[in-house]
Amino acid sequence: MNRKVLLTFLLAAGAGMMAPGALSQSASPGDSGQMAAKLEETRALDDKRAAYEKRLAAMDIAELAKEMESDSSKGREPFNSAAYRQAVSRGEGVAADLKGQLVRPDRGTLIGLMALRKISPKEYQSLDPAFRLRVLVEALKNSKFFNTWGIPGLSWEDAANAIIAEGEAARPLLLPLLRDTRPAPVFGSEGATINREYHYRVCDYALALLDSIRQEKIELPTDPAERDRLIEREVNISQRRFKRSVALKQPAFWQTEAISKAVIGNGPAANRPDAILS
Amino acid sequence: MFRLSLSLACAAVLFAGCGTPTHPCGTFTFSGTPVGNGGENISDSFSFGPSQCSTTCNCQTICFIQIVRIRDTDTGEYLAPSSQQFDRIVTGQASPALNGWAIDRIDNRVWGYYARYNDGTFASYLTPGSSTSPAILTDGPGGWPDSSWFDAVDVPVCIDSKSQCVDELLGYYYWLYTVGAGGATETPFSEIGVDWNEQAVDLCIAKWNSTAPGVGKNLFPTFTKMQ
Numbered sequence: 001m002n003r004k005v006l007l008t009f010l011l012a013a014g015a016g017m018m019a020p021g022a023l024s025q026s027a028s029p030g031d032s033g034q035m036a037a038k039l040e041e042t043r044a045l046d047d048k049r050a051a052y053e054k055r056l057a058a059m060d061i062a063e064l065a066k067e068m069e070s071d072s073s074k075g076r077e078p079f080n081s082a083a084y085r086q087a088v089s090r091g092e093g094v095a096a097d098l099k100g101q102l103v104r105p106d107r108g109t110l111i112g113l114m115a116l117r118k119i120s121p122k123e124y125q126s127l128d129p130a131f132r133l134r135v136l137v138e139a140l141k142n143s144k145f146f147n148t149w150g151i152p153g154l155s156w157e158d159a160a161n162a163i164i165a166e167g168e169a170a171r172p173l174l175l176p177l178l179r180d181t182r183p184a185p186v187f188g189s190e191g192a193t194i195n196r197e198y199h200y201r202v203c204d205y206a207l208a209l210l211d212s213i214r215q216e217k218i219e220l221p222t223d224p225a226e227r228d229r230l231i232e233r234e235v236n237i238s239q240r241r242f243k244r245s246v247a248l249k250q251p252a253f254w255q256t257e258a259i260s261k262a263v264i265g266n267g268p269a270a271n272r273p274d275a276i277l278s
Numbered sequence: 279m280f281r282l283s284l285s286l287a288c289a290a291v292l293f294a295g296c297g298t299p300t301h302p303c304g305t306f307t308f309s310g311t312p313v314g315n316g317g318e319n320i321s322d323s324f325s326f327g328p329s330q331c332s333t334t335c336n337c338q339t340i341c342f343i344q345i346v347r348i349r350d351t352d353t354g355e356y357l358a359p360s361s362q363q364f365d366r367i368v369t370g371q372a373s374p375a376l377n378g379w380a381i382d383r384i385d386n387r388v389w390g391y392y393a394r395y396n397d398g399t400f401a402s403y404l405t406p407g408s409s410t411s412p413a414i415l416t417d418g419p420g421g422w423p424d425s426s427w428f429d430a431v432d433v434p435v436c437i438d439s440k441s442q443c444v445d446e447l448l449g450y451y452y453w454l455y456t457v458g459a460g461g462a463t464e465t466p467f468s469e470i471g472v473d474w475n476e477q478a479v480d481l482c483i484a485k486w487n488s489t490a491p492g493v494g495k496n497l498f499p500t501f502t503k504m505q
Contacts, residue, residue, distance in 0.1 A: 046374050049354030079361035082353070086386055145421050147359055155385035187316065187421025189346055189430075190393065193382045193403050196418055273309030 018075050054272040056086040061094045065101035068111040072139070077148045078114045078158065087115040087178075095120030107139035110148070114158055129169060137181045140205065147185045151191055151209035152200060153220035171213065175238055177206035178231050186213050199224055207231050280477045290425040297472025299329045302330035302449025304434065305505045307412075310466035316457040317420025318428065318466055324434040325412040326448060331504050335443035337436035339406040341400065341445075342415045343498075346430045347378040348422060357426065360385050366489045368481045379478045381486045382430070388496045390438065390486050405433070424456050429454035446504040450475050476503070 056067065078084045087098065095116060102112050110269035120172075124132075136159065136218040140149060150156040153161050156164065163170050180202035186195045198204075204220065204227055211218050221227055281348035304327040311319045322342070328335045348357040356378040381390050388396050392415060393404030400406055402410045407413025413434050422428055436449040450471025455463050487497045 006425070017345070043374070045351060045354040047354075051354055077361075079364045080357050082355055102358070125376075127446075150360070151384065155362075165422040185421055186359065187423075189344070189382045189417055189428075190403075191359050192317070192420045193418040194384065196420075197402075203323075224306070 003108075032079075032220075035206070045185040053082055056083055059086075061087070061090075061097040063250055065098060067111050068115060069104075069108045072111040073108045073146050075148075076111070078111050081111050082110050084115050087112070087156055088118050089137070090119070092120045095123040095169075099123045099127065102131075102135075103128070105138070107135065107142050109135045110139040110159065114162065117158065117162055129166060132162070133166055133170055137170070137177075141177060141180070142200065143184070145187050146200070146205060147186045147188065147191075151186060151194065151203060152204050154194075156212065160209060163209055167213055171210065171238060174206045178203050179233055180206070198222055201240055203231055204229075207234055210234050295485065297474050299469075299475055300471050300473065302334070302451075302470060302505055303328055304448055304502040305330075305453045306432075306449065306470065308451060308453060308468045310453060310455065310468065311463060312455070312463040313418075314422075314463060315420055315461040316422035316426070316463060317418060317461075318455050319419040320419065320453065320466070322415045322432045322451055322453070324407060324414075324415075324432075324449065324451075326409055326434070326436075328408060328409070328443070328504075333443070333504065334474060335436070335441060335446075335504075336409045337438045337443055338408045339438040340396065340434050340448065341480065342392045342413060342482070343390060343433040343435055344382040344415065344417070344430055345379045345433075345479055346382040346419075346428065347380070347478075349378060349434050350424060351425045351427065352422065357422070362489075362493055365440050366482075366485045368478070370487050371481065373474070373487045375474050376478050376481060378430045379431075379482050381482045385493075388494065389491075390483075390495065390498050391435070399459040408438075424457055424459055424461060427454065427456040431471055431479055433471075433479055443504060445499045445501050447479075448504050449503050451461055451480065469499075477489065 012195065056064065059067065064083055064087050067082060068087060070121060071081040072082055078272075089093070098116050099118070102109050102116065112123075113127075113132065116127075123157055139159070140146075140163070143149070148157060149160040163174075184202045186192055186198045186200075188259050198220070201224065204224075207227065207230055208220060214237075220230075302324075306326045307321075307323040307325070307368045308360040309321045313319055324340065324342075326337060326340055349355070356364075356367055356369075358367060358380060362385045363380050364382070367378060369377050371377050382392065383390060387394065389398075395401060403416045403418075404434075405412075405414040415429075415432055419428055430453050432453070432460055436443045436446050436448065438444055451468065452471045452475050453465035453466045453468035457463055483498050483501065486495070489495075490497050
């Protein structure tokens, strides 16, 4: 199957350069028939893309939200989602309707949420902060590839910037991820090469996001063991803040009403922020 | 059998006039090893040989520009590893073969040259070459989804400001692999670049230069082609 695809593309890649006339002029009859078929396949792919984008353009915002939800659930990045681009192209006028479609507090809402943030910061800010955080962190936690977020210590994408913009309110949801050592690969070329060198994990993303929230840019070491020391430092910072709030008889920093709603039920008890901090 | 089919396909493509091979001013040595998970380990080496182009230029620093095109064959959509790279994908060309390409660079790097740090040095996966030693590009593309294809053109370039051939593009090399079910990959196809690869590179450079100021990146200089 793979070989067939390779052959197809090899032919199609070049065939795309030819005018149909050139094909019949220079190829032998047998080659001409084969090439014409391959040329058709390439054109069919272009047609498929055009038809899909036309279909998106004809959708109302509710249908578009469903399409973005489908892309989100598949783990597609906002920038690789044609539905996201279509929603953003419609501008602020659709923001209120789009906001009305964003109800599920899970990763399926991520692309719609990012589209709303792009077209109307005002409508985005009017969403419950706990809802925003839940969607963002659930999506981060459940990512298979992490291109949606960027590369720690190098560059952040919009979704990571959205977490950072939530400030300290994001800390309680990110804290459990500091203990999450699953690999966090990115697909790509040069970026994938770097990721293989660093062996980034989910905890490294949490660490770098928390650093960015504190507006502290630290150089992430290549060696995961060295990054583990930085992670412990980050946990210590959280512990100090927690103890200070207890000493001052203030609510712990995550115990605001909005945030506690987001924290409740967020994973096993052992991974709850209070367990990590105690 | 597959290699034979591939050769026949290549011959058919070339015979049909889909591209005229370019003339590199040196020798490319390419290897690609499938690693699964939508990936390959790539090494592309270029030994500068100015005499192959009837010139005598000396160059102390040769690096690469790499352009890539990734396509989801299920939807026909182009893919990119980051939003910045997506934003510099070439589109709108009459010829489908020229669409979908972009300069391959990670974000937060100001140079368009592959693997170049902002301070002008290079990451370990790019060994700069010279008139006496090969420039070696290594790449580990991976993670691309099932039913996607990935093709690339590597272009060695002299960036030695003291050289009489500074900012000259020294050759073109094309490679391609596809991702099958379960992320399966095979040994990539590769060949000396053809004329439409050259056009695709020109368009990508122009696109880079039009988007670079907005994202704080350096412009490419005006290149000439050593032939």
